[in-house]
Amino acid sequence: MNLLRKDPGIPTDSFYEVRAECTDVPKTKFKIKSGKTLSVRKWQSAFSREGYLDIGQTLGRIYRGGIHPTIRGEVWEFLLGCFDPKSTYEERKDVRLTRREEYTRLKELCTYMFPLVGSGKFITAPVIKDDGTPIQDPIVLLQANAENLMTPTNQATGNVFGNNSAMSCPKEDDKKIIQWKLTLHQIGLDVVRTDRTLVFYEKPENLAKLWDILAVYAWFDKDVGYGQGMSDLCSPMIMLLEDEADAFWCFERLMRRIRGNFKCVGSSVGVESQLCNLSNVIQVVDPKLHKHLEYLGGGDYLFAFRMLMVLFRREVSFGDSLHLWEMMWALEYDPTLYTLYEEPDDSDRPEDAKGKPKASRQCGKYEREYRRNGAKNEETLPISVFLVASVLKEKVKLLMEAKGLDDVLKILNDTSGNLDARKACSGAMKLHKKYLKKVKMEKASS
Incomplete structure (x- = not known):
């Protein structure tokens, strides 16, 4: 102090x-x-x-x-x-203990299926083929056998971690386990690329902790599994929360908000719905810009894909990204958040809940605006959509001069590392208010 x-x-x-x-x-x-x-x-x-x-x-x-x-x-x-x-305090202590025990059970199950989980090691090469046949990759053997890693379970089952035991590893038939194992090397590849400018990740045990949490989450949420970008979202959690289980559940709560972005349906990724929302917002708050972007072939707003997927981790410094996130969460805060999250069958964002109570001082400012405007029974757009919109509005003069999508990408790439998080958040709130007002007027006149 x-x-x-x-x-x-x-x-x-x-x-x-x-x-x-x-x-x-x-x-x-x-x-x-x-x-x-x-x-x-x-x-x-x-x-x-x-x-x-x-x-x-x-x-x-x-x-x-x-x-x-x-x-x-x-x-x-x-x-x-x-x-x-x-x-x-006592109730939270009990909740924390219960969650830690649940994470331990989840991790032990993952360790049983793939003993490298929880070993302090991780892999960056595939370990299994699409048909469940194990891959005898020398990189995996090298990583797995580092420091003579060997457990009683491995010795008994002839798993991939014994000396040349990959030769005797049986074919996997369970489709869910196959799908999970197929993601493990991709998680490893992303882990070694995540926040590597930070001293924190010079320690191998921190890299392994990040890999463990993401591997457990991929099994925990099988509908979504693992998608590139999740490592960027999880990384701050293990830096801020010392206990691995606490970091996991904090990450899991964040994923409940945005898991739809990573969910694949057919050939499309869930984030495309947010890009569609962004398109609608720009069309309302700046029709000229929207029309110009459509003319350039950018009406699908795919150039904003990364901003929404990893919540601006590339557009600001590491410290500013944390500041931006907490501003967003404070603005969006819904006092029914915990209740909704504890409903056993709930997997949607809390913003999708129907019949929210009236605005109160326990709500974030962004949430209050929705409630005051009578939008409680409609889909609540996440503030991240308006943050992207504020970035586009900030660059509107340059974007209106763009001759093609390459120009648009260059203009936005120049934002990387230079975005003012505080200013962007303030701009998002102004656009949000403008958007709600215009939508309300359109409904009244129709």
């Missing part, structure tokens, strides 16, 4: 150390400011003696000044719906 008083403008880069040789990494624009940033003291004062959280007291501060890095993980757990603000 004294640190905050002495220096009200501490850049968050100091909390997420970058490797010395990485000199071209974007610098954060977000700074910790006394009186604006949610501090440890302000966070603790929002709880009653029993542990009930007045989350409405913190949402505005998070939006205006972000969260101090030392408490980011625990605040995120509430923002993402891991815990009910109306629960006590």
